[in-house]
Amino acid sequence: MAIATPAELPRWRRLEPDARREQILECAVRLFGERPYAAVSTTDIAREAGVARGLLNHYFGTKRDLYLEVVRTLVLLPDLDDATVATGPLKTRVQRSVEWFLDVVSVHAKTFVAVTGAEGVGDDPEIERILAAADDRAARKVLQTVGLSADVAEHRAVIRAYGGLVKAAVREWVRGDTLNREQVQLLLSQALITIVRDVLPEVNP
Amino acid sequence: MAIATPAELPRWRRLEPDARREQILECAVRLFGERPYAAVSTTDIAREAGVARGLLNHYFGTKRDLYLEVVRTLVLLPDLDDATVATGPLKTRVQRSVEWFLDVVSVHAKTFVAVTGAEGVGDDPEIERILAAADDRAARKVLQTVGLSADVAEHRAVIRAYGGLVKAAVREWVRGDTLNREQVQLLLSQALITIVRDVLPEVNP
DNA sequence: GAGATCTGTTGACGGGATGCCAACAAGGCT
DNA sequence: AGCCTTGTTGGCATCCCGTCAACAGATCTC
16 A cells, blocks of 8 residues: 555655765765766756755855865865874885885775776866875875984975875776786885985985 | 058968968967966967868867867977987996986976976866877887887886976976975986886896 | 755856858068 | 748757745754
């Protein structure tokens, strides 16, 4: 027996602002993760969330603002476990640090590649800023892990550049065809060791 | 004596398809190099080229197609001079190669950073493909310069990853605040030396 | 439980950008 | 001079986005 149909049932449900915002954001993350920015319309996101298009603007401002929120959500990396803050010789610390990072990445591999990948013409200062902040945070962690101060701006800059190597290497790996994890680990470890040993001491003002 | 003014002078000049195409492409390169994709309208490009908007579609198809053409144009790097194909010890060859590269980059610095800059979420397969091809070309050049075969897929993959380091480092430099050219050169040289010496031999199948 | 109130949500409007295409005209040919 | 080729224009139809006034769930009051 079917449930009795009420004469009037609500056409839409009311949600707490935080809940609604979260729900919309989730849909946006999914869609922006699948297709390029321009290929995702606010109509798509609204439909996906089962919501009027105008509501996106109400909660996030412009489409671009929503997009920035998505990026901010995706670039967050979990903090380094205290357990993995290594002691011992440089080589050991570096290797363990790289291992930890690859572990983390391998979980969110697809998303990670999507976020750090896709380089194209048309610098977007705002996005640049967000990613730069994330890179700087990562650089501080790396310096801390290998036992150096994170307060030297030049050192952080070098490590941020090293981050470019990390991303590119992970992309080669996750894309699944060209390098395997061991090879990536070797590359990243050797490079970081050289940087800490031979480069950082020279860029110190 | 001034030239006699004809009663009617042409409202527009006819150009050879190639010439017109080239002219439009130049304007597109300039604008896309300055602002993000979405912030450049076809109207802007058309106005800049002194041409009707519809002509862009006639020559390039969609705005996106024009954009891809711009990317293709920008990622081309001049070939390595034969003169700079170094002989001598590895260290010398590497350093000269890095120097050459930085020279090239410093000319197109602004554009280079714009092209290789991070766009953010939303992998664009087409652009990915174009940039990957360019990276692979660059990787072959590097391998050739340091005197190795470019036929080992794993080696090219490692060097493509190295390209990530190069781009990130150049960005730190060109952005003008964090690293200077000497520091970048040191970083890139040391890293490449380590890669050639300690990494490539290990990833050989 | 009926009405007042609050506010989350809708739907339509205006501005702007894009792709398309038929008509137009510049420049060469006969 | 008139014709022909085809590079070029300009307007139309469509879609996307931001705004905002009006609507209607949900809650409170009496």
